[in-house]
Amino acid sequence: MRRFTPFAILAAVGLALAGCGTSNEPSDDTSTGAENTPEETTAAATDEAETPDDSTEAGGSDVSGDVEVFTWWTAGSEALGLEALQGVLAAKYPDVNFINGGVTGGGGSAKELLQTRLQANQPPDSFQVHAGKEAQDYIDAGQVTDVSALYEEFGLTDVFPQDLLDMLTQDGKIYTIPSNVHRANxxxxxxxxxxxxxxxxxxxxxxxxxxxxxxxxxxxxxxxxxxxxxxxxxxxxxxxxxxxxxxxxxxxxxxxxxxxxxxxxxxxxxxxxxxxxxxxxxxxxxxxxxxxxxxxxxxxxxxxxxxxxxxxxxxxxxxxxxxxxxxxxxxxxxxxxxxxxLADSFSLAQGAPHPDGAKAWLDVISSADGQEAFNKVKGSIPARTDLDLAALGFSDYQQQAAQSFAxxxxxxxxxxxxxxxxxxxxxxxxxxxxxxxxxxxxxxxxxxxxxxxxxx
Amino acid sequence: MRKLKRYGPPILLISPSLFLIGLFVYVLIFSSAQTSMTDIYTNPQFAGTRPHTFVWFTNFIDLLKDGDFQHSLKNLLLYTLVFITGAMFFGFLWAWLLDKRARFEGVFRSVFLFPMAVSSVAAGVVWRWLLNSNVGDRATGLNRLFQMVGLDFLENKWTNNISFGIVAVAIPAIWQMSGYIMALFLAGFRGIPTELREAARVDGANEFKLYRYVIFPQLSPVALSALIILGHMSLKVFDLIMAITGAKFYPTKVPAVDMYNLMTEGNFANAAAVGIILLLVVLVLIVPYLIHTARGDKR
Missing domain, CATH: 3.40.190.10 (Periplasmic binding protein-like II)
Structure with missing residues (x-):
């Protein structure tokens, strides 16, 4: 009988340890994921540099290189919306190479992964954040940059409603650009x-x-x-x-x-x-x-x-x-x-490896074309109030919501x-x-x- | 030189794992303890753009004084008691029945062991449906089953109870782990030589005395390891709660869930403090066991 009890205990401990082992895995994945991405980014950047520059075809825009965008739009209508935005990006900035840094889980895991990347000073170029107070932590931590100049450059101050701008403005600065607006009530x-x-x-x-x-x-x-x-x-x-x-x-x-x-x-x-x-x-x-x-x-x-x-x-x-x-x-x-x-919005990350790419991305998501393409698929409404939703074929609900929003x-x-x-x-x-x-x-x-x- | 020859290779072989465990377990525990004594309550402080200071044990004192954290600790205690009692009871009962040379023993053994092979999250999703808190006409899941077999008085709101909601979560945990405890006890039973039983019977022991003086003493090491395993699993319960009720549902919060919530809102100091408290609670359970086994080995 002495032979059996130690065996049972050993088996038990072994199983318990196996349990511990698996529970460690996700965190390992997270760290390797965070480490890998910049490497991929640099690799892709080198590729891009080797290809001949054909920016002359690019409808006036001479921006080239990569842009890595972090979202939690990975499934359903949101993923389709992101795809639509990539389409607009490709049309407007043909030389910008889109890198999808998307991770599932808007409530928790995506934000945690983002936070680890930001802490390690390996930020994506632009990342998704709910517009408003939720961005406060990123602002206080100096992880996002002031984009009010871009509002002027893209002419957004006139097309976004004043109430919305007031809510986004902090001490005269704006840190994110909304891509879409939802109504909660x-x-x-x-x-x-x-x-x-x-x-x-x-x-x-x-x-x-x-x-x-x-x-x-x-x-x-x-x-x-x-x-x-x-x-x-x-x-x-x-x-x-x-x-x-x-x-x-x-x-x-x-x-x-x-x-x-x-x-x-x-x-x-x-x-x-x-x-x-x-x-x-x-x-x-x-x-x-x-x-x-x-x-x-x-x-x-x-x-x-x-x-x-x-x-x-x-x-x-x-x-x-x-x-x-x-x-x-x-x-x-x-x-x-x-x-x-409530609105999804995008930031220009502090220390973004490709600030030009990020600006191109922010231009796309705030442009009339981008907001039309994205919101039509996702079911939200554009943050811009200068679009004629009826003519563009938005649903009845979206048209009425947009009217209320304005x-x-x-x-x-x-x-x-x-x-x-x-x-x-x-x-x-x-x-x-x-x-x-x-x-x-x-x-x-x-x-x-x-x-x-x-x-x- | 001879000493080096003797101890060198083993130390060399063991050093990678020593290094990895040292780094990923002990250094991180230390770093966690350090964080728990700071006032890093927000992401900016963690990122270093806002200052933080060393506050010694303030976080621990505040946490232990906090009614919500006390609620979590109380939940953990209640869960542990119900889970361990339930799993030990059913595990022992099944092992005892199977040890009676029941027919189809192999089938029953697999059936009882199988829940352990199901991932906690998958089991949690199913149990979330079974533990539906609708009663009366809209009842589904277990409540509906109770109605169908005429046990209406057993209908209840399961997790939707501020004091005892956590007990409902212990039910799937018992369901999952009882089979494993059964396997342990079964190994224990099988480890008792038939000669011992026969000798006891020859000496005139009745069934009760046989168990009291022969079988139970032989089983006690198994029972102890079962207790330790269940105990530390229970103290770390997290996945089942996340799958059944979620992180924000107050009645079923335990310290591990608090730790997750605090971490996701950037309150790293308190999250680390909760982690250290959990570690200490587990140590209270594990250290006496380690001492006990160390003594046993010496003998």
Missing amino acids: VLWASVPALEQAGIDPQATTYASVDDFIADLQKIQDSTDLIPLSIGGTWTQVHLLECVLIAELGPEAYLGLFDGTTDWAGSEVGGALEKFGTLIGFTNDDRDQYDWEPASQMVVDGTAVFNVMGDWVPALLDSTGLVDGTDYVWAPAPGTDGVYDF TDAIVGSIQHGAAATIQQGNATNDAVSKFTTSGSTDLETFQSELAAAYAG
């Missing part, structure tokens, strides 16, 4: 479900959250449908910001982030209470889901309403539903006339990094997760936690 509804509940599909533009709650109550009383579908924590934060905008109005909402509106005040308290009421009308299994299954409930007609950003149409249209007959949309309750924006008051999203820093966003997620889980914090604690998150 949109209410999606299933027409069959609305009809079953006896609500007019043409009347889903609610003037206030209270009106909305009245209809949700009606749905709950008269049908067995889910009145409002929602997903995990981040989608709940998404709903919370829509309620805050509705209850506070755009100006006071923006004041939440510069200290002029009190998070501990009674107005915010009232909004949080209504948020709690809304959560009461949602599906119990919300925390299991990302946004897609929640929006899918509207597609299936098992839920009546869903508040989500305007990346939903890509899902709705892919299932063959038609805007107006199968589903309807409206600004989130009480937020008509406000555009809660005329509405623009505010930034909390969840999507436009108005809140990453730290504030995480703290908000924590507070919301505690509040919406059964047996957790009460309203008062919830409010004090939010106030603490945005203090100082």
Whole structure:
């Protein structure tokens, strides 16, 4: 028997060690990935230098060389959009060689890999960042450069809305150029479900959250449908910001982030209470889901309403539903006339190996051609307001969203990094997760936690 | 010279692994400990464009005082207790049943061992669906199963509970690891010579006494290593939680998840501090075991 026990222990330890071994691998990959890229870049650069220069054909542009662009657009409509941008780049700057530094995972892993590259002083030439406060860390760390001169050079100051420019400007400097704009405060509804509940599909533009709650109550009383579908924590934060905008109005909402509106005040308290009421009308299994299954409930007609950003149409249209007959949309309750924006934007990295290439890339993503090509595929709208979307064949939703973007008051999203820093966003997620889980914090604690998150 | 001949080659052979382990384990632990005593709370401080200072143990004190971190530690304790108890119980039970020379033993052994071959993330995705917190008409997953077999009173919201949500995550962990514990115990049972059992019976031991005085003492080394393995796995639980509920879901947060969240927001000092606390907690478990085995070897 002495022979067996040591063997068992040995086997056990061996297995445990094997487990440890595998868990180390991803970090190894990350470091080698970061090390390899510059080598590839230099190799490609040498290749480029050897080929004869034929920039004379390049419609006036004499930029040549490489540009490495870091995005997390690696799948679906986003990847197609990136491809479209490459097409525009090839047409406008035929001598610029595009290197796709894309990595999957916008929430975490892509940003971590980017951060390791930046720390190691091996930045890509241009990288993707959510426009607004989320860029703050990069600015403070000196990892991005001031591109306000490029705004002048490309003539962007006149074509981007002033509200957007104000939000991007920090001490008179702008560090990123937006490629596309999404709207977060949109209410999606299933027409069959609305009809079953006896609500007019043409009347889903609610003037206030209270009106909305009245209809949700009606749905709950008269049908067995889910009145409002929602997903995990981040989608709940998404709903919370829509309620805050509705209850506070755009100006006071923006004041939440510069200290002029009190998070501990009674107005915010009232909004949080209504948020709690809304959560009461949602599906119990919300925390299991990302946004897609929640929006899918509207597609299936098992839920009546869903508040989500305007990346939903890509899902709705892919299932063959038609805007107006199968589903309807409206600004989130009480937020008509406000555009809660989030935007992908691009930076010029500090110490970029190919600054000329990066400038060419920034020119492409901000140009009329580039924004048209990209947004048509991705489903967002151009940040430029000088494009005639109807003539260019954008969808009805995109046309109307673009119109709102040009005329509405623009505010930034909390969840999507436009108005809140990453730290504030995480703290908000924590507070919301505690509040919406059964047996957790009460309203008062919830409010004090939010106030603490945005203090100082 | 003779000494060199004797010790030289082995030392030469072992030095690459010594060097690699030294660099990638101990130097990094040291560097992590160093980071945990600074105030690097943001990316700019980490990048060096903003200053940072040495703050000694402030981060540790703040963390241990923080209600959210206490919640994570409490979750970890609860998870560890439930996971170890559950896996040991089922592992032992199955091994004991199989040791009775059950028919189709090979089949059962594979069936029970198989969950361990499934990656935690894949298992987590399936269990996320099984642990659906809908009750009543919209129930799916396990809740639906309970309804179908008439055990409605067992329906519950699983992970969606601030105090006990973490216990729901322990269920898939038990499901995954019990088979492995079974294999360990089975090896232990098979290692007990039949002569011993026979001798005990001849001496008039009944079934209870046979287990109490003959079999259990023989199994205790196996049980101890099983405990250590389960214990350190449990303390490092991360992948299962990420797959079932995600990093931002408060009720199922444990220190490893906190560490991930802190790191992704650039709070490297606190992330490192959480890492060091986790390391210390694991050491509390491992060091007595190492001492114990070292003593055993000497004897």
